[in-house]
Amino acid sequence: MGAKQFGARVKRLEDPALLVGSGQYTDDIKLPGTLHAAFVRSPHAAATLRGIDVDAALALPGVRAVFTAKDLPPAMSKMRMPQLVPNAAMQTIRTQHCLVVDEICHVGQAVAVVLADSQYIAEDGVDRVQVDYDVRQAVNDVRDAVKPGSPLVHPDLGSNIVAASPMAYGDVDAAFANAKHVFTEHIWQHRGGGNALEARAILANYDLMNDMLTVWSATQVPHTTRRMIAELMGRNLDQIRVIAPDVGGGFGPKATMYCEDTVIAQIAMQLRRPIKWTEDRREHFLCATQERDQYWDVSIAVDDDGRIIGVRGHLLHDSGAYLPWGIIMPYIAATTMPGPYVIPAYRLDMTVVFTNKVPTTPVRGAGRPQAVFAMERLMDRVARELKLDPSEVRRRNFIQPEQMPYPVGLVFRDGKPLVYDSGDYPKCQEAALKLSRYQDFKPRQAEALEQGRYIGIGIANYVEGTGLGPFEGVTVRVLPNGKVRVITGATNQGQGTRTTLSQIVADAVGCSMEDIVMTLGDTAAIANGLGAFASRQAVNAGSSARIAGLEVRKQILRVAARSLGVPEEQIDLEDGWAISRSGNRQSISFGRLSFASQGMPGFSMEPGDSVGLEHTAFYMPPQAAYCSGTHVAEVEVDVGTGAVKVVNYVVAHDCGTVINPLIVDGQVQGGVAHGIGNALLEWMQYDENAQPITVTFADYLMPMATDVPDCVIEHVETPCPLNPIGAKGAGEGGTIPAAAAIIAAVENALSPFAVFFADTPLVPERIVSALTTANAYRRRHAQK
Amino acid sequence: MTVKQAIAVTVNGKQYQREVEPRLTLADFLRHEINLTGTHLGCEHGVCGACTILLNGLSTRSCLTFAVQAHGQEVTTIEGLAEPDGTLSPLQQAMAENHALQCGFCTPGMLITLTELLRDDPNPDDAKIRETLTGNLCRCTGYSGIVAAARQVAKGGRGIAGD
Numbered sequence: 001m002g003a004k005q006f007g008a009r010v011k012r013l014e015d016p017a018l019l020v021g022s023g024q025y026t027d028d029i030k031l032p033g034t035l036h037a038a039f040v041r042s043p044h045a046a047a048t049l050r051g052i053d054v055d056a057a058l059a060l061p062g063v064r065a066v067f068t069a070k071d072l073p074p075a076m077s078k079m080r081m082p083q084l085v086p087n088a089a090m091q092t093i094r095t096q097h098c099l100v101v102d103e104i105c106h107v108g109q110a111v112a113v114v115l116a117d118s119q120y121i122a123e124d125g126v127d128r129v130q131v132d133y134d135v136r137q138a139v140n141d142v143r144d145a146v147k148p149g150s151p152l153v154h155p156d157l158g159s160n161i162v163a164a165s166p167m168a169y170g171d172v173d174a175a176f177a178n179a180k181h182v183f184t185e186h187i188w189q190h191r192g193g194g195n196a197l198e199a200r201a202i203l204a205n206y207d208l209m210n211d212m213l214t215v216w217s218a219t220q221v222p223h224t225t226r227r228m229i230a231e232l233m234g235r236n237l238d239q240i241r242v243i244a245p246d247v248g249g250g251f252g253p254k255a256t257m258y259c260e261d262t263v264i265a266q267i268a269m270q271l272r273r274p275i276k277w278t279e280d281r282r283e284h285f286l287c288a289t290q291e292r293d294q295y296w297d298v299s300i301a302v303d304d305d306g307r308i309i310g311v312r313g314h315l316l317h318d319s320g321a322y323l324p325w326g327i328i329m330p331y332i333a334a335t336t337m338p339g340p341y342v343i344p345a346y347r348l349d350m351t352v353v354f355t356n357k358v359p360t361t362p363v364r365g366a367g368r369p370q371a372v373f374a375m376e377r378l379m380d381r382v383a384r385e386l387k388l389d390p391s392e393v394r395r396r397n398f399i400q401p402e403q404m405p406y407p408v409g410l411v412f413r414d415g416k417p418l419v420y421d422s423g424d425y426p427k428c429q430e431a432a433l434k435l436s437r438y439q440d441f442k443p444r445q446a447e448a449l450e451q452g453r454y455i456g457i458g459i460a461n462y463v464e465g466t467g468l469g470p471f472e473g474v475t476v477r478v479l480p481n482g483k484v485r486v487i488t489g490a491t492n493q494g495q496g497t498r499t500t501l502s503q504i505v506a507d508a509v510g511c512s513m514e515d516i517v518m519t520l521g522d523t524a525a526i527a528n529g530l531g532a533f534a535s536r537q538a539v540n541a542g543s544s545a546r547i548a549g550l551e552v553r554k555q556i557l558r559v560a561a562r563s564l565g566v567p568e569e570q571i572d573l574e575d576g577w578a579i580s581r582s583g584n585r586q587s588i589s590f591g592r593l594s595f596a597s598q599g600m601p602g603f604s605m606e607p608g609d610s611v612g613l614e615h616t617a618f619y620m621p622p623q624a625a626y627c628s629g630t631h632v633a634e635v636e637v638d639v640g641t642g643a644v645k646v647v648n649y650v651v652a653h654d655c656g657t658v659i660n661p662l663i664v665d666g667q668v669q670g671g672v673a674h675g676i677g678n679a680l681l682e683w684m685q686y687d688e689n690a691q692p693i694t695v696t697f698a699d700y701l702m703p704m705a706t707d708v709p710d711c712v713i714e715h716v717e718t719p720c721p722l723n724p725i726g727a728k729g730a731g732e733g734g735t736i737p738a739a740a741a742i743i744a745a746v747e748n749a750l751s752p753f754a755v756f757f758a759d760t761p762l763v764p765e766r767i768v769s770a771l772t773t774a775n776a777y778r779r780r781h782a783q784k
Numbered sequence: 785m786t787v788k789q790a791i792a793v794t795v796n797g798k799q800y801q802r803e804v805e806p807r808l809t810l811a812d813f814l815r816h817e818i819n820l821t822g823t824h825l826g827c828e829h830g831v832c833g834a835c836t837i838l839l840n841g842l843s844t845r846s847c848l849t850f851a852v853q854a855h856g857q858e859v860t861t862i863e864g865l866a867e868p869d870g871t872l873s874p875l876q877q878a879m880a881e882n883h884a885l886q887c888g889f890c891t892p893g894m895l896i897t898l899t900e901l902l903r904d905d906p907n908p909d910d911a912k913i914r915e916t917l918t919g920n921l922c923r924c925t926g927y928s929g930i931v932a933a934a935r936q937v938a939k940g941g942r943g944i945a946g947d
């Protein structure tokens with residue numbers, strides 16, 4: 001089998017439709033008779049619902065119905081959303097109701113929904129729904145929420161604590177007792193959003209004739225969404241079909257189960273009308289899940305050479321009001337912190353706490369950016385205190401390639417011991433330093449300083465558990481017209497899933513990419529699936545595509561050998577043809593072979609034949625595949641305004657075997673942009689009543705074209721030994737260490753003033769206020 | 785309910801006559817009245833740029849424009865950028881070649897903004913391309929492919945369709 005497409009810089013199959021505006025996103029799909037939904041949302045962060053008066057709304061011409069919890073089937077209205085990932089450490093698994101029954105725990109919770117002939121009228125109707133609330137005191141800051149006497153997010157639970165548990169190995173206390181040097185940092189990471197450019201959207205239609213409920217949803221996880229809807233509605237799973245059509249970005253929040261999905265589906269059944277809901281941006285800021293709020297108090301113990309003896313500390317995680325994804329973000333954070341370094345003893349105590357804010361769930365990186373930030377800040381601190389170069393401190397502590405597979409000593413979130421499967425951390429750092437001209441940065445910096453310009457450089461390393469299970473399936477089927485149908489539970493929100501899977505199948509089967517027709521994100525096409533999260537699809541679906549494709553190849557060869565009368569070994573499969581290598585190169589098309597593989601009515605098949613040219617594979621990874629990398633950021637800081645410009649950005653990363661460099665480069669570049677947002681711009685703010693105050697793109701700043709440089713990217717490929725294609729995930733590595741590298745670079749740029757930072761986002765006013773309290777800065781300005 | 789107004793708007797060279805409420809945005813008119821769903825809504829408050837169209841040749845937020853304001857005017861959307869025979873404009877081709885889109889949601893706005901830029905300044909430098917793009921957010925790509933696509937067309941000096 002020749003690898004023609006695998007590894008090649010193949011242009012995306014997704015693009016032609018999207019470039020002419022003929023993509024089909026959920027809101028683009030039109031069904032006759034559709035009613036439009038708009039939600040009535042709580043303006044309070046903590047309240048008890050007293051009553052709802054919907055009469056004025058119903059009186060509005062064009063409003064067809066208003067639903068509150070009481071109007072849903074009783075069983076459904078009482079149920080809470082499913083808990084996706086329970087964990088023994090959780091003291092509660094509290095999730096929310098579909099529509100508010102009595103408790104309101106964050107601003108924006110859905111209280112009622114208005115159905116009308118148009119979106120405009122539905123929103124008019126929302127304004128006319130009168131809701132009576134008993135307002136309670138809210139708690140906004142997770143540090144307050146853990147204090148005794150804090151207002152309770154869920155009064156019936158008696159405590160705001162979700163979980164308190166350690167993540168540890170080795171004798172960390174002994175390590176610290178004997179250490180020559182101990183340094184401590186107090187770190188805070190902001191809360192932000194995924195902010196896919198397409199917000200959430202749902203269209204549901206009940207087809208009485210087929211007794212089928214179809215739901216189009218801008219989701220990363222159609223199969224999980226179907227399961228949730230089935231559970232809440234008490235309906236047969238296979239009489240619900242969830243389709244993720246074109247989806248305008250995911251980044252994590254679209255892998256969450258939301259009450260709106262089920263409510264809209266239920267109303268479509270009840271009213272026997274198609275129902276559409278399209279979230280607006282303000283709602284997205286209020287109600288789509290967010291991430292990153294964490295406070296870290298961490299210490300590192302090192303010897304005189306800067307070699308790590310131990311790391312310990314405490315992690316305080318703000319889970320918001322509910323736990324749709326359990327406690328996986330702090331869990332992942334705690335297991336990601338050791339990174340590429342040899343750490344003989346480690347203990348991180350984590351406390352997970354409710355606040356009256358929208359729940360936190362994974363956003364691109366999922367706990368890892370925080371962990372890497374904490375670890376890399378400690379490494380920079382060691383370098384500074386011991387007067388070593390930051391790259392040297394890291395080099396001295398790397399796990400070496402010959403130590404692979406390397407058991408860290410913890411259990412990862414996949415339930416398996418945290419064992420790095422492969423990787424070459426020193427090589428990645430070496431490559432990144434070279435590409436960033438790290439060695440001659442000091443003279444460049446000195447020269448810039450003479451011109452009054454403050455430039456700085458920062459390094460960050462990471463190891464990321466990707467490709468998580470349990471499985472993803474792919475069916476490969478040769479159709480009678482010679483096309484090759486590929487079906488997968490994997491989904492596409494921009495990752496180019498269609499393209500990468502086509503590359504793999506085309507090579508395996510021996511057809512052209514143009515002959516592949518693909519169905520993804522449709523629960524009717526494949527019984528089981530997971531979808532997009534944890535940089536898992538290339539690994540899981542990619543492996544299944546290879547396995548299924550090779551199996552179909554065998555089937556093709558078997559039928560072709562019989563049809564052509566030559567042994568299988570003498571047949572080439574190319575561009576959808578089986579071609580005999582001998583004689584006059586007789587050939588037969590895949591389409592004809594597909595016919596032949598069906599047998600003949602009344603005749604027996606040959607022993608060992610398969611029915612049709614078709615195979616379904618469900619690759620189940622034995623554990624996570626650990627990718628890794630080094631980022632080097634170069635910034636220039638305006639000491640007058642505090643503005644930071646990222647002027648150069650280098651990524652040397654190892655995502656195993658690269659299937660399509662064009663797409664991987666795009667994932668890295670886009671991930672870095674997200675990381676720049678996290679480091680310098682994006683900050684979801686709430687006031688002391690837990691009232692969101694950054695609910696537009698004018699208040700919540702996303703990176704623009706002028707904020708993101710073209711990254712210099714190098715792929716250091718150490719194939720993952722655990723899966724048949726050698727791949728590791730590539731979707732999140734661009735984001736994970738970015739804030740760490742950028743903040744280090746800012747600090748480095750401002751080294752003449754000895755100002756230090758341990759928080760993100762590092763917005764201009766924080767730089768200016770740090771500078772104005774720095775003696776060196778004041779002295780310099782006094783001289784001017 | 786408000787009285788509807790009759791409007792006639794030329795979109796991608798074709799005239800459409802509809803009766804619309806004065807509050808209907810141009811974006812919703814395009815998307816839902818005449819079913820040109822290639823124009824996207826990412827924020828509906830004028831920042832993200834996904835809804836950008838050309839109104840009489842000038843890039844305009846269709847989420848902040850009422851349909852009635854487009855009465856008697858000419859609108860170009862993403863659906864109107866390729867040649868009538870379906871051949872992609874050089875910019876559209878360059879976008880595919882440079883991986884300038886992932887989810888494609890920002891793409892209509894990016895194409896319109898750059899179509900206008902390259903029409904008015906066939907040879908913009910990177911700084912100008914980036915400055916022009918500050919009115920368009922992309923969450924997926926980190927912009928480099930988009931800038932590269934514009935650069936490629938600028939260098940090619942091929943001019944582009946859609947103006």
Ligand code: FES
Pocket residue numbers: 824825826827828829830831832833834835836845846847848
């Ligand atoms: S939708 Fe018009 S600017 Fe965002």
Ligand code: FES
Pocket residue numbers: 197248249494884885886887888889890891921922923924925
């Ligand atoms: S390609 Fe997804 S927002 Fe730009």
